Amino acid sequence: xxxxxxxxxxxxxxxxxxxxxxxxxxxxxxxxxxxxxxxxxxxxxxxxxxxxxxxxxxxxxxxxxxxxxxxxxxxxxxxxxxxxxxxxxxxxxxxxxxxxxxxxxxxxxxxxxxxxxxxxxxxxxxxxxxxxxxxxxxxxxxxxxxxxxxxxxxxxxxxxxxxxxxxxxxxx
Numbered sequence: 001x002x003x004x005x006x007x008x009x010x011x012x013x014x015x016x017x018x019x020x021x022x023x024x025x026x027x028x029x030x031x032x033x034x035x036x037x038x039x040x041x042x043x044x045x046x047x048x049x050x051x052x053x054x055x056x057x058x059x060x061x062x063x064x065x066x067x068x069x070x071x072x073x074x075x076x077x078x079x080x081x082x083x084x085x086x087x088x089x090x091x092x093x094x095x096x097x098x099x100x101x102x103x104x105x106x107x108x109x110x111x112x113x114x115x116x117x118x119x120x121x122x123x124x125x126x127x128x129x130x131x132x133x134x135x136x137x138x139x140x141x142x143x144x145x146x147x148x149x150x151x152x153x154x155x156x157x158x159x160x161x162x163x164x165x166x167x168x169x170x171x172x
Contacts, residue, residue: 001090003079003080007034019112020114021116022115023074035144047061075099075123103131111163113139114138117140141160142156
């Protein structure tokens, strides 16, 4: 089993929110794009919240995140894993991205949202104690992975909306 590696972050210097995943799944690694699995609802949620077409190009979707001051990255830099499930990540193989440096470079980030419990757990275990001047708010969101099918899409959408845009009210 060989190591797999995460992507570079999606961010600009105006980012105020950072969404952290754990490690890209196999479909994403093969495509070289975040959340490429067709059943992962991350881009569906972002399309609805940021008002863009779901079938927009990857570059357009990335630009919409940046325009909304949302950064995207993963807690893990590398690991060994069989398949795509977070539960299959070998604990002793995990290395983390340099989030301390990232947060220093993106000092406007005041909120970190975790896309699922694995991202939050890895952050708390490996990163939280290393960062200083940390963001004010940390929020675990329900994973957008197809493996997290126990929460209906509409409920995930509402939770994500409340976390990313708490002052926005809708009929979701």
